[in-house]
Amino acid sequence: MKFMSQRRLPHKLLRSLAAVTACLVIVAGLVAAQPAGPASAIVKSTPPDTNDVYAKDFNPGNIISDANFYNGSAMTTPTVQSFLTAQGVDCTGTLCLKSYRQTTVDIPADTWCSAYTGVASEFAASMIAKVGAACGISQRVLLTLLQKEQQLVTRSDPNQSLLDMATGFSCSDTSDCEVAFAGFFKQVYGAAHRFRSYESGTAYRSGTTVAIRYNPDITCGSAKVTIWNKATSALYNYTPYQPNTEALLPENFFAKGDSCSAYGNRNFWSVYNGWFDSSTSGSVPTVNAISGQDRYDTAAAISLKSFPGVNVKVPVVYLAAGTNFPDALSAAPAAAALGGPLLLSLPDRLPDSVLAEVKRLAPQRIVVVGGTDSIGATVYAQLATIQSQITRLDGTDRYDTSRKIAKDAYTRLLDLNPSKVEVVYVASGANFPDALSAGAVAGAIGAPVILVNGSADAVDTPTADLLTALNATKATVVGGPPSISPSYSQSLAALVPILPISGSDRFDTNIKLNKSAPSTGDSVYVATGFSFPDALAGAAAAGAGHDALYLAQTACVPAPAVESILATHVATVYPLGGPTTLTNKVSQLVSCQ
Incomplete structure (x- = not known):
């Protein structure tokens, strides 16, 4: 023919x-x-x-x-x-x-x-x-x-x-x-x-x-x-x-x-x-998808990419439920800041791939995020046989858990560098996209993500006390109304100078966040903007590597994200998840219309 x-x-x-x-x-x-x-x-x-x-x-x-x-x-x-x-x-x-x-x-x-x-x-x-x-x-x-x-x-x-x-x-x-x-x-x-x-x-x-x-x-x-x-x-x-x-x-x-x-x-x-x-x-960047049989395997595969080798002895492993997002949103930047991965688990059972990954990582400490409804006693006991230095961080609600994660991680960092936390990221705990995008950016610069009730009229006392304990000098407020109300932002601004970052949608906010703190790594991660599991583990990996994390639609990547990826001349792009999560078009960085 x-x-x-x-x-x-x-x-x-x-x-x-x-x-x-x-x-x-x-x-x-x-x-x-x-x-x-x-x-x-x-x-x-x-x-x-x-x-x-x-x-x-x-x-x-x-x-x-x-x-x-x-x-x-x-x-x-x-x-x-x-x-x-x-x-x-x-x-x-x-x-x-x-x-x-x-x-x-x-x-x-x-x-x-x-x-x-x-x-x-x-x-x-x-x-x-x-x-x-x-x-x-x-x-x-x-x-x-x-x-x-x-x-x-x-x-x-x-x-x-x-x-x-x-x-x-x-x-x-x-x-x-x-x-x-x-x-x-x-x-x-x-x-x-x-x-x-x-x-x-x-x-x-x-x-x-x-x-x-x-x-x-x-x-x-x-x-x-x-x-x-x-x-x-x-x-x-x-x-x-x-x-x-x-x-x-x-x-x-x-x-x-x-x-x-x-x-x-x-x-x-x-x-x-x-x-x-x-x-x-020979194209730049090369694109290498990271995926597993499910969200748990994918998180383990992301961890393997970030921390290769045998008996790695990472400083910490964070473990959160793969069935819900709130606990893990603050855990991802904490893991990145402390030099470890975020892994996911079922409430009542530690998947085999995750168990094998924890053993390979040989962590010096394990942090379990959430109560027994999120990560059950059986999983906790199984982890304790691998590392006796294990801590459960559980609050009365998602906001309290978020504060406990931030205080635990960043007071440890302050012990090493007792100056101050330069910036905290504040995001709504009612949904995941904004906090998810903030996780990678915050993790790369050693900053916490604190979940708040953004519909409230003012900052609650426990959040204000945490800002004081961390010696925070400014706050980046992620997401505009209705996620974070004007009155809440005004109340926060009375405590520390704020930088509001919001876009027309979750993808636009993600792009603006990445522009606000340009990455210095040689890779980029791309995760779906419609669900949380892959992006949670990806945010920890991106933060640890000082890499950017971009949110994509199922069959395309927002054009400004593609332009930004190409402009930074990174060596590798890592789409996270299998073909039902991100299609071949995402691996090709095909722009959304």
Whole structure:
């Protein structure tokens, strides 16, 4: 089955390349020798329309990594020649790319490409290899472009017209290519040069969220895409359309979608991944999901990632119920501040994976959070056989428990550094999202999260006494009305200076919290914003590693969160939970619409 070409938008701005065009004067002479003998190219054995490529893996924001796109030494002339020979096995005649020759010219170096030395009767393989090397564009990318535009690599019946518009460079969707840029060499060089020049002043900049259309027909609509890198930015500047849902259906992936489908960037991705290694290998960041069979296994897996090894001897392990959120909301930042993980348990039974994790961690102390209804006596006794230094923190209600967790943890920190607690985070105990987001930020800076009855008119005496005991100098109030009432905030402000942080929803508040205290770690955690268990363990891990924790929807990540993740250039993103909690689209950092 043939791949359909998606021709270019009008490139009237390409007239600025007149200086380059002047250099592309064809000179006479036919003296070049055949490129060196066959050499193995790294290529899959199956053609790009029958390989194991799935539409679900297409990520509109990360079509190809910078590492792959800008690798000008990916293939040499012999490997390109070998590739063309293998892929064009059914083609005969001098117009086949494996046999095609054209006289090329000298082109001086400029901002984007180094000098090109022309050759009389130069083979296509040599042109592709040399242009890629000169402009720092992968020869694999150029081969993929030639295939997705005119199928020149595999077709058995090429003609001069197809060669003259080989890469679609300076060709519009509605008219022929500009004569000044016609010819195979001009097309290959022009496309590579243009790819490099897109690195500055482009419409589709890396790290930004852009509405990208589905089709030249504006009535077909668009969708927001957060562009991961310069390479994907270059592809959109060259072909400013993304495939719509119909074009990505499994039954349509190597065929046509509907009247609003565009195929250029879909076909680039499928051809590249069909011929070569994964187009997105080497992407920054890498994405490694952490999950288990259930919330208890997932928390244990998060702990293992944070504290690898055997007989680790962590300072502390916090254990909270996995069936309800209030007790653990304050425990997560406390665990982070004291250098340990937060694990979850059933009320009446310690799951096997959690038991094994506690034994592996060999904690110097265990803190059980909540009363016997949350963590029963049987679980407590089982933990006591692992470490006799075990404490239960249980209050009369969730607010009292929160205060006890904060006082226990942070008076210990004050014993080590008897100055003061710089800031406390105050959040509603009536629901989990705001306190959950605060946990990672607070844990990273060694600050407590105190749950309060935000609907009350004023700060209660026990909370005021705790602020005094901790020597707190300011408070960050997380969430606006109705979570924290104006009168409550005013009462708190009479005790310590406050910084209110709230957003339009839980996701916006999460983003604003992360911006208020930028992380310094090299990782990011992503957890669902619709339930608490995975994010609780993740908040402790993120805080301990000085990493950010972002909340996501089930099948997408808020665009500002994706932009922030990309802007910090972290090495790794860890989605927390299995595919029913966070789908593959979250692992791809696909932006919410």
